[in-house]
Amino acid sequence: MKIVNSFLTSSVGKKILMSLTGLFLCSFLIIHVSGNLLLFKNDNGVSFDLYSHFMSTNLIIRTIEIGLFAFILLHIYVGLLLTFTNRKLRPKNYKKYKLSETTTFESRIMRLSAVLVLIFLIIHLRTFWFEARFLGATSQYKLILTSFSNLYYTGFYIFSMLLLAMHLKHGFQSAFQTLGIKNSNYNTIINIFSFIFWFIIPILFASMPIYIFLNK
Ligand code: HEM
Numbered sequence: 001m002k003i004v005n006s007f008l009t010s011s012v013g014k015k016i017l018m019s020l021t022g023l024f025l026c027s028f029l030i031i032h033v034s035g036n037l038l039l040f041k042n043d044n045g046v047s048f049d050l051y052s053h054f055m056s057t058n059l060i061i062r063t064i065e066i067g068l069f070a071f072i073l074l075h076i077y078v079g080l081l082l083t084f085t086n087r088k089l090r091p092k093n094y095k096k097y098k099l100s101e102t103t104t105f106e107s108r109i110m111r112l113s114a115v116l117v118l119i120f121l122i123i124h125l126r127t128f129w130f131e132a133r134f135l136g137a138t139s140q141y142k143l144i145l146t147s148f149s150n151l152y153y154t155g156f157y158i159f160s161m162l163l164l165a166m167h168l169k170h171g172f173q174s175a176f177q178t179l180g181i182k183n184s185n186y187n188t189i190i191n192i193f194s195f196i197f198w199f200i201i202p203i204l205f206a207s208m209p210i211y212i213f214l215n216k
Contacts, residue, residue: 011085015082015174016179021075039144049141083111106170109170110167114167117160144208145212149216158206165203168194168201169198176194
């Protein structure tokens with residue numbers, strides 16, 4: 001217990017936890033984007049609604065969903081802890097330093113994109129997940145059509161996917177560095193793997209609102 005405690009209170013421990021929760025959340029994104037590809041099926045949303053009904057009523061999926069939310073909260077909590085620890089470790093008279101000398105460009109991008117992706121997530125969950133779970137919306141497809149017929153909402157999604165891409169790109173780099181698998185023999189595989197995540201997945205997500213907006 002003492003070992004676990006000192007691991008979690010150490011900066012390295014927090015960074016490892018941050019990387020592992022981040023990588024777990026990425027695996028959710030693959031499942032989410034794959035299921036959402038049904039939006040491209042030309043059947044008036046029948047397949048998408050069947051899929052979404054299954055996802056929201058299956059007991060195993062509902063249990064995994066609790067784990068997913070726990071991981072999201074843990075990722076945010078450890079991220080905040082790391083930010084505050086880093087601030088405390090700054091030299092006392094740091095005001096004399098320029099911001100660029102005390103925080104790297106990478107970490108500023110990470111923090112800014114993290115906040116904006118979180119805002120996106122809150123709005124996203126409110127629009128779809130909350131409507132279905134708590135307000136009795138029966139067709140997610142209809143909700144999606146209504147939301148993405150709005151130019152501003154569609155634009156907001158596309159912009160958010162750009163931020164998600166930035167967050168994932170830098171997140172992957174620092175996760176692999178933390179886990180000590182950067183510059184290893186597996187460099188090429190790691191680069192392809194991270195490219196799929198930070199580039200292909202946000203592009204697929206962004207293509208959905210664009211497709212729906214243009215075909216409304
Ligand atoms: C065009 C892009 C997207 C569409 C159309 C979409 C659609 C949806 C829908 C319809 C739901 C409700 C599912 C249900 O009732 O079970 C949902 C849930 C959710 N979405 Fe998305 N989503 C998109 C992108 C994203 C992105 C980029 C993220 C993360 C950064 C994300 C995270 C989540 C989470 C955490 C949930 C709740 C968990 C769940 O029950 O599946 N979504 N999304």
